[in-house]
Each structure stands twice: as C-alpha cells, then as structure tokens.
Amino acid sequence: MSLEHDLQQEKFSSVHNKAAVNILYTSSWLYNLNASRLKDYDITPEQFNVLRILRGSHPKPLMLADIALRMIDKNSNATRLVEKLRQKGFLKREICEENRRQVDIIITDKGLNVLKRIDSDEAEWLAKLKTITKAEAQELNRILDKLRG
Template identity: 70%
Template sequence: MSLEQDIKQEKFQNEYEKMVVNILYTSSWLYNINSSRFKQHGITPEQYNVLRILRGSNPKPMMLADITCRMIDKNSNATRLVEKLRQKGLLRREICENNRRQVDISITEKGMEVLKKIDRETETWLEPFKVLTKPEAQELNRMLDRLRE
C-alpha cells in the first residue's frame, strides 16, 4: 500500500517532504512490528537493544555510558532499562572492585537464553522484508547511511 493510502494524504509539498514522512511512518510501522515480536519474551525493543549490546561485549562487562552511546534510540532511559532487565534476571550490575564509582553491567545466562530464543525466530521474522532483493536492501542501506552523513 502506498504512503498516500496509508496516511490518507494525497499531496505533499515536494518529494523530500514525502520522503521524510515516509521514513518516519515506516520507522513507526517497524517499531510496532518489533514490539509485538519481543512482547512474547517479556521485553521491549529498547531492552532487546541493551541485551544485544551486552551480548556483543560478553564476557567483558560494560559501563552504562558505553551502553547508552551504542543504543539505537539515543533518547531511551538506559538507567531505567538496565534496572528493569536486572529485575527480570537478564543482566547483573556490580560495583567495580577497582573503582567504587564504576558499575559494571553484564548479561546473565538467562539473558543469553532469551536472545537465543529470539535469534531462532529471526529468519522467519525477516521473511516479509525479502520482498526487496538483496541488492535493493544494500542500496536502501547505502541511501539511509548517506542521509545520516
């Protein structure tokens, strides 16, 4: 379905305005799909992002500032996300022995298991996006990277 049909707007000031609205609308659409994907695992997309970041540094723990700078959504409250994940037993927070002001954050085995379950579902989840060919996906990635330069 076209953007015009989805948001019931026939005219835009120009193609650039339409492009921006299309990116924002598509971002929201993807976010909602992702949310329902993670809901069955009891986490949000932002919590998933934190777990993936921690898995990438595993077994080395990370500080909160390092997690924050790697997050997709820079406006997320990383402190709150980390605390929610700690309460669920998916990560641990420990005061560094060498520097009492530093808190080391690492993923737990339970957190790794949640990610493994999600990983097993990922190929099926990605299937609808394969309406684009691999070269089209590469071109879209290139164009989106260029927009952020």
C-alpha cells in the first residue's frame, strides 16, 4: 500500500515532506503492531522497553536516570513505568548500600521470564517486517542512522 493511498492524500509539498510523514506513519504502524502483541503479556511497549534495558544490564542494577537515558521514547515517564512494573513484580527497587540516596532498579526472575516468553513470539512479529529483504533492511538502517546523525 502506498502512503498516498493509506492517507488518502495525493500530493506532498516535497519528497522530503513525504519522507517525514512516511516515517511518522510507519512508526505509528509499528508501535501499534508492537502494542498489540504485548497486550497478551499485560505490558505496554514503554514498559517492554524498560524491561529490555534492565535485562541488558542484568545482573548490574541501573538508576532511574540511566533507564530514562536509554529509552526509545524520551518523553515517557520512567518513574511511573518503573512503579507499574514493580507492582507487577517484574522489577524491584533497592536502596544502594554505598549511597543511601541512590535507588537501584533490578529486573526480577519474573521480569526475565516474561521477556523470554515475548522473545519466543518475536519471529512471528518480525515476519511482518520481512516484506523487505535483509539488504533493504540494512540500507534502511543506514539511512535512518544517517538521518539522525
């Protein structure tokens, strides 16, 4: 499907304007696909992102600021996300032994297990992206990196 068809818009002011709209539209499409698959696990894409960050540092704990810095969506409320995940038992917060003002955040076994279950469904989710070849995906990554660079 073309962007023009999906948005029912025949013209864009420039090819760069169309590219920007296309990136935003595709980002929303991917976000919704991701949100839909994560619903079965009772977590949001933002919560999933926090869990992935914590798994990446495991067993080393992270501070809230470290998590916020690594998040995909910089506008997400990391404090609220961490608290929701703590209530679900996916992570824990502990006072640091060396610095009583520091709170360390650590993924729990329950959090690691939910990520393992989500990982087992990843191939099915990524299959929706296999309409492009590996070479095209590499080129897309290069272009997107260049755009942000």
